[in-house]
Amino acid sequence: MAEKYSAQLKRRANRIWRVIHGHPFLRELHAGTLPMDRFIYFILQDYVYLLDFAQVLCQGGARSPDLETLSLFCRHAIGAVEVERSFHTSFGKSVGLSREQLDGVTKGPVTEAYIGHLQSVARSGILGELVAAVLPCYWIYGEVGRRLY
Numbered sequence: 001m002a003e004k005y006s007a008q009l010k011r012r013a014n015r016i017w018r019v020i021h022g023h024p025f026l027r028e029l030h031a032g033t034l035p036m037d038r039f040i041y042f043i044l045q046d047y048v049y050l051l052d053f054a055q056v057l058c059q060g061g062a063r064s065p066d067l068e069t070l071s072l073f074c075r076h077a078i079g080a081v082e083v084e085r086s087f088h089t090s091f092g093k094s095v096g097l098s099r100e101q102l103d104g105v106t107k108g109p110v111t112e113a114y115i116g117h118l119q120s121v122a123r124s125g126i127l128g129e130l131v132a133a134v135l136p137c138y139w140i141y142g143e144v145g146r147r148l149y
Contacts, residue, residue, distance in 0.1 A: 010139075020140060021147060030148050040095055045111045047088040047102055052115040053137070054080040059122040060130045069127075 003011075010017070020026070025042070028034035054077040061073030092102045107115065121133040 017143070020144065026144060026148070036095075041108075043088060043091055044102070044105045045108055047085070047092075048105050048107050049111050049115060050080050050084050050088070052119065053134075054078075056118045056122045056130070056134060060127060060134070063127040063130065065127070 025034065025038070029039070057073050057077035057080065061070050061077065064070035064073060088102060089099055092099070118133050122130050125133070
């Protein structure tokens with residue numbers, strides 16, 4: 001049986017996966033030694049990222065060639081807005097931040113650069129390029145989450 005294309009890509013990126021999994025942030029998070037202020041910063045950056053990410057997904061939906069693809073992009077955009085934002089709001093409350101404070105968070109330079117890249121691809125690329133641009137977010141979060149669990 002032939003290896004799936006996604007498995008081929010993952011195998012070819014093995015060196016990159018090792019660097020991701022060995023990142024100090026993730027090692028400290030897993031060990032329980034990550035300082036809370038660094039974790040809060042990460043969650044706040046994720047919060048401000050989600051609006052732009054959902055908008056990028058909506059642009060993918062706008063380029064969809066059929067209703068099934070449109071539905072997929074819409075569901076993922078809604079998920080980013082509803083499910084994730086409710087988590088971030090709940091987390092914010094647990095560390096004493098109001099919704100207004102969350103909405104006032106400024107994007108850091110890395111968040112700004114990543115969103116700028118996704119928006120650029122969403123504006124000027126074809127649907128396949130947009131999928132290729134957002135796929136690492138899904139893959140990395142999935143893989144890292146499984147490892148941390």
